[in-house]
Amino acid sequence: MLNWIERRTGFISMAQDFLTEDVPGGASYWYVFGSATLFAMILQITTGIFLTFWYAPSAATAWESTRAIYLNPFQHFVLSLHYWGSSAMIALVFLHLLQVAIFGAYKSPRELQWVVGVLLLLVTLVLGLTGYLLPWDMNAYFASQVSLNITGTAPIAGPFIQQLAQGGGVMGTETINRFFGLHVWLMPAALVALVGAHLAIFRHNGPAGPVVDDPRTLKKPGRFWPDQMFMDTVASFFVFLLIIFLSFISPPFLDQKADPTVALFVPYPAWYFLSLFGLLNLFPPQLDTVATIYIPTLFLLVVLAIPWIDRSMTRSFGSRKGVLWGLAIVTLVIVGLSMQSQFSIMGKQAAGPPALSEAQILAPAQAAATPAASSSSSASSATHGASVFSQNCSSCHGAQGQGMPGTFPPLANNPVVVGDPNNVINIMKNGLTGAIAVNGQTFNGTMPAWKSQLSTQNIADVITFIRSSLGNNHASAVTAAQVGK
Numbered sequence: 188m189l190n191w192i193e194r195r196t197g198f199i200s201m202a203q204d205f206l207t208e209d210v211p212g213g214a215s216y217w218y219v220f221g222s223a224t225l226f227a228m229i230l231q232i233t234t235g236i237f238l239t240f241w242y243a244p245s246a247a248t249a250w251e252s253t254r255a256i257y258l259n260p261f262q263h264f265v266l267s268l269h270y271w272g273s274s275a276m277i278a279l280v281f282l283h284l285l286q287v288a289i290f291g292a293y294k295s296p297r298e299l300q301w302v303v304g305v306l307l308l309l310v311t312l313v314l315g316l317t318g319y320l321l322p323w324d325m326n327a328y329f330a331s332q333v334s335l336n337i338t339g340t341a342p343i344a345g346p347f348i349q350q351l352a353q354g355g356g357v358m359g360t361e362t363i364n365r366f367f368g369l370h371v372w373l374m375p376a377a378l379v380a381l382v383g384a385h386l387a388i389f390r391h392n393g394p395a396g397p398v399v400d401d402p403r404t405l406k407k408p409g410r411f412w413p414d415q416m417f418m419d420t421v422a423s424f425f426v427f428l429l430i431i432f433l434s435f436i437s438p439p440f441l442d443q444k445a446d447p448t449v450a451l452f453v454p455y456p457a458w459y460f461l462s463l464f465g466l467l468n469l470f471p472p473q474l475d476t477v478a479t480i481y482i483p484t485l486f487l488l489v490v491l492a493i494p495w496i497d498r499s500m501t502r503s504f505g506s507r508k509g510v511l512w513g514l515a516i517v518t519l520v521i522v523g524l525s526m527q528s529q530f531s532i533m534g535k536q537a538a539g540p541p542a543l544s545e546a547q548i549l550a551p552a553q554a555a556a557t558p559a560a561s562s563s564s565s566a567s568s569a570t571h572g573a574s575v576f577s578q579n580c581s582s583c584h585g586a587q588g589q590g591m592p593g594t595f596p597p598l599a600n601n602p603v604v605v606g607d608p609n610n611v612i613n614i615m616k617n618g619l620t621g622a623i624a625v626n627g628q629t630f631n632g633t634m635p636a637w638k639s640q641l642s643t644q645n646i647a648d649v650i651t652f653i654r655s656s657l658g659n660n661h662a663s664a665v666t667a668a669q670v671g672k
């Protein structure tokens with residue numbers, strides 16, 4: 188049987204040839220990062236294909252279909268695998284690059300394999316960036332807006348690329364479609380092609396092996412099969428277990444649907460972009476492009492050129508002190524910048540309005556799906572009120588009731604909102620104009636009258652919601668009968 192296949196295809200001898208490759212100096216756990224990255228890539232492609240079955244890319248459906256995924260336990264688990272898989276893949280690409288750099292495995296004749304590897308890192312980062320937008324929640328929207336605006340500040344082609352990626356002057360369905368196309372077609376295609384090239388070059392030159400001055404001192408070569416293959420499998424399996432574990436204990440979080448009118452949202456970048464955020468904090472606003480464009484581009488060029496910068500014939504650690512110190516310093520700076528921006532973002536978020544819990548965000552869907560139950564208890568009228576709020580009030584008062592300085596008063600932690608219910612009912616029904624003061628700040632604008640816009644029940648529910656769910660508000664519910672009076 189095998190002979191029959193072999194004679195017609197040559198597959199068997201190809202597989203044997205592939206597996207019996209020599210590993211100089213024997214198999215080692217140092218070499219598992221590349222194959223573990225490959226494993227993560229396969230996991231991403233598999234879970235990603237499943238997600239396209241459920242996800243609908245457009246401004247009207249992206250968040251809604253993502254929410255549907257969150258509400259289905261199996262789909263949510265696949266999404267969690269994809270979420271943690273992306274972090275794993277990026278971390279493994281970094282580790283793989285770092286290992287190759289420390290071992291000096293980029294040296295002649297492997298320069299092009301290094302270059303293709305750095306390009307793979309870039310493609311992986313673009314995959315992370317484009318995937319970040321797709322849930323179309325607040326964080327996805329505002330973080331992607333930051334990256335699009337940064338693109339727009341690049342010299343020469345910047346504004347053009349921003350327009351192209353954004354699909355017009357503002358972010359919307361076009362943007363989701365462009366990012367979706369990049370995320371599921373162009374970038375994966377580039378990834379698979381580059382991985383193919385990376386492996387082909389690897390086969391051509393063979394593994395670099397351990398760092399020794401004199402190759403003759405090596406013990407006789409080990410075999411890829413079964414020694415290295417075993418270690419690779421152990422490592423990939425460990426990565427897989429870790430991803431499953433994290434998916435269970437810490438699944439991703441869906442924020443409220445993207446609302447462009449909210450002025451005070453503090454976006455949180457993916458962890459692998461935190462260092463760039465930190466770099467941005469170091470520069471005054473007029474020098475932003477130094478941090479966002481020039482330093483990263485220069486850094487990338489230097490990384491690409493490492494094989495030509497470190498030209499010594501030997502790979503031994505002793506004679507490459509400069510390169511190793513450089514690597515250590517750059518790694519420390521990246522980690523330091525990431526931590527610095529992590530703390531600064533946490534500080535800003537703590538100073539901002541408190542976020543809604545995931546239950547509150549996901550709940551309106553369930554309330555809408557069962558309208559009959561929505562007015563039966565004060566808990567469900569608050570959930571129904573949350574959707575009335577996001578449709579009618581959040582455009583002025585902010586998604587979390589944080590308001591906007593000078594014009595729209597905050598509803599979170601506002602004494603009037605949690606005070607006498609009749610007063611709130613009166614404001615809601617008849618509107619409000621003229622200057623008012625909330626917690627020592629003045630606001631002057633016009634609050635529309637809602638009595639002809641919303642049903643009595645909707646007014647009661649939205650008041651119940653703002654009195655009980657925004658910020659630290661914990662005041663009593665309001666019934667339709669009270670509003671009707």
Ligand code: HEC
Nearest residue numbers: 579580583594595596603619620621623630631632633634
């Ligand atoms: C078009 C913008 C806009 C919308 C939409 C809007 N509001 Fe207002 N709201 C205001 C402004 C402006 C004020 C302050 C009026 C003033 O300065 O006298 C206000 C005031 C209030 C106040 C009184 C706050 C205080 O401290 O006195 C409450 C309560 C309130 N709004 C609730 C709501 C609710 C609930 C909704 C949704 C049904 C809503 N608002 C929709 C603009 C708006």
